[in-house]
Amino acid sequence: MNIPTIQAPKAAQKVITIIHLALLAGQVLFGIIAVAVLHPAAGNRQNDKVFTYLVPLIAIVAVAISMFLFTQLIKKAIAQPTLQAKMTAYQTALIACYAPLEGASLFGIVAYIITGNLLYLLVSALLIARFVTIRPTVAKTGEDLKLSYDEQQELTETPAMVK
Template identity: 35%
Template sequence: MESQPSSGPFQVIRVIHLGLMAGPMLLGIISYLLILQPKEGVLYDDTNILTFIPIVALMISVPGALIVFKSQINGQLKENPPTERKLAIYQTAHIIRMALMEFAALFGVVVCIVTVSYINYFTTGVALLIMLLMLPTKFRISEDLKLNRDEQKQLFG
């Protein structure tokens, strides 16, 4: 009897992705509700240089995450590993990519807490939106790993 492929590894990647997004989102919500009461905070503090650093961090993290991801994938796929190993390579590269994006999002929230200004919630929101757009799909995984039809069937069923 032929074994049926499961979408278990695919679901694991998605759960890890959503878990990495949950951290900055929850910290942002908690910091807004508990620490930054609307009457105490300001929208924008242009006298504090710390206000601008999360924007720079986001501008560095986005291309950095994409470059690191592509170099990891391309570097390890040169050896032509088995299909299961390809998915493990993708998962590792994706976690690293999301960690760089999570850094930018968390840094934005921390700066909001430190400066008591709300402008960097926008930076965190942009980082979370980019992370949401990077949510792994079967098509995206197939394209990134350059899987043929047989390998797609083997991984996703």
């Protein structure tokens, strides 16, 4: 029988940080590869007309969806009875927040590869900048989850050594 393991709050915070960093690194590395290695098509104007409207629109919608999902899921996380449950729900909320931003950013990079238009790379860079600003920190976690003093202490303290 598989018993689900519940992460300690501090370990859950570390997992959230690693997930954020991995998603961020994927976007940045894909952008670098697109610029340095792939040599995008220059002047594919037929596709460029479509992407001129599509890339910014998808970026704006992604930011709105990201904020909406986070707001809705954070309400559920705050209502959880234990810190472990709050951290699990918070992790879900953050992943749901990150997904639309990452998808729109990757779409912009792909549009750049197809057309060679730097505007799409700029849109992706702005989305990546937004992604950086929502980096999970212990202080932000406490603020988002409206943690009590004791819960914040539990989130930051290192477990006592067993003798």
